[in-house]
Amino acid sequence: MANPPVCRIMDYGKFRYEESQKAKESRKKTIQxxxxxxxxxxxxxxxxxxxxxxxxxxxxxDGHKVKVTLQFRGREMAHPELGSKILDAVIEQLGPIAKxxxxxxxxxxxxxxxxxxxxxxxxxKSDSKSERxxxxxxxxPVEAPAQAAEPEPVVDAxxxxxxPDVV
Numbered sequence: 092m093a094n095p096p097v098c099r100i101m102d103y104g105k106f107r108y109e110e111s112q113k114a115k116e117s118r119k120k121t122i123q124x125x126x127x128x129x130x131x132x133x134x135x136x137x138x139x140x141x142x143x144x145x146x147x148x149x150x151x152x153d154g155h156k157v158k159v160t161l162q163f164r165g166r167e168m169a170h171p172e173l174g175s176k177i178l179d180a181v182i183e184q185l186g187p188i189a190k191x192x193x194x195x196x197x198x199x200x201x202x203x204x205x206x207x208x209x210x211x212x213x214x215x216k217s218d219s220k221s222e223r224x225x226x227x228x229x230x231x232p233v234e235a236p237a238q239a240a241e242p243e244p245v246v247d248a249x250x251x252x253x254x255p256d257v258v
Contacts (some may be wrong), residue, residue, distance in 0.1 A: 113241065129146060129157060129160070131159065131160070131177055133170070133174055140177070156206065157205045157206045158202065160201050161201065161203075162201055163200045171202065175195055182206075188208060189206045189208055191205070191206055202230075214225075
């Protein structure tokens with residue numbers, strides 16, 4: 092400690108303002124990650140599965156973590172391997188853009204798993220609908236099919252004689 096102690100005389104309102112500005116800056120630099128949940132059932136259809144995986148892709152692309160919950164009911168509890176097959180299919184489809192943060196585990200009647208976006212696929216602050224439209228469009232223009240080297244011969248209708256009827 093300094094001898095005598097150093098004392099700074101300042102305006103308390105100004106001090107509070109500067110502290111709030113520092114706190115605001117530190118909050119701005121933090122990334123807030125929310126967890127989205129997608130629920131499956133063991134007997135899910137192909138179309139429903141694809142739709143839910145597409146939603147998960149959008150969540151991951153926006154930088155959210157995704158909690159995948161597989162709900163078992165009644166006798167479905169006897170076959171947890173069906174649930175693990177579905178979760179494996181989810182991992183397979185989302186592999187390039189996501190990593191498994193918490194592997195599948197059975198908790199009561201639910202099997203849960205947490206997937207996080209890959210670091211290199213950083214979250215973008217743009218509209219996901221416009222990105223989907225741009226992703227659907229081909230990256231390179233498609234060339235028109237090449238014309239045949241020889242043009243087809245033109246046939247005059249008067250040169251064609253009707254075939255004789257043979258009985």
